[in-house]
Amino acid sequence: MSQNRNKLIKLLIGNLSNSAVHRILEKSITDKEELSGKYRKEFLASFEIAKRYREKINPINEKLSQKDISFIKDKIIKKVRVELLIRISKGYGNIDVETIESEVDKLIKEIEFQDENL
Structure with missing residues (x-):
C-alpha cells in the first residue's frame, strides 16, 4: 500500500501544482478574457x-498528518515556482511569484487536507 500511496501523492502534487500555476496565470491576464477562460478551465480540470x-490517499472525512501536508505543500511550492519562472523567461508578463505560497495555502484548504483552524 505504501508504494501506491506514494504514487498517489506524487500524482496529487502534480495536479495541484498545475492548478496553482493556472490559477496564478489566470489572475495575471487582465485584457484577454478568452485566454483567462482557458486558464480557468485547466485549473478546474x-x-x-x-x-x-x-x-x-485518505478518506475525505479524515485529515492528513501535518507531516504529509508539509511535504506536499513544499513540493507544490517548488514546482509552481519553477514553472512560473520558466513562463516568465518565455515572455509571459504580469505574473506575481509572490502569491505562490498564498495560492497553495488556498488550494490545500479547498481540497480539505486540514482543518480550517490550522
Missing part, C-alpha cells in the same frame, strides 16, 4: 483530478 487522488 486539474483540481478535480487532484480531489479524486486526495480521496484515494
Whole structure:
C-alpha cells in the first residue's frame, strides 16, 4: 500500500501544482478574457483530478498528518515556482511569484487536507 500511496501523492502534487500555476496565470491576464477562460478551465480540470487522488490517499472525512501536508505543500511550492519562472523567461508578463505560497495555502484548504483552524 505504501508504494501506491506514494504514487498517489506524487500524482496529487502534480495536479495541484498545475492548478496553482493556472490559477496564478489566470489572475495575471487582465485584457484577454478568452485566454483567462482557458486558464480557468485547466485549473478546474486539474483540481478535480487532484480531489479524486486526495480521496484515494485518505478518506475525505479524515485529515492528513501535518507531516504529509508539509511535504506536499513544499513540493507544490517548488514546482509552481519553477514553472512560473520558466513562463516568465518565455515572455509571459504580469505574473506575481509572490502569491505562490498564498495560492497553495488556498488550494490545500479547498481540497480539505486540514482543518480550517490550522
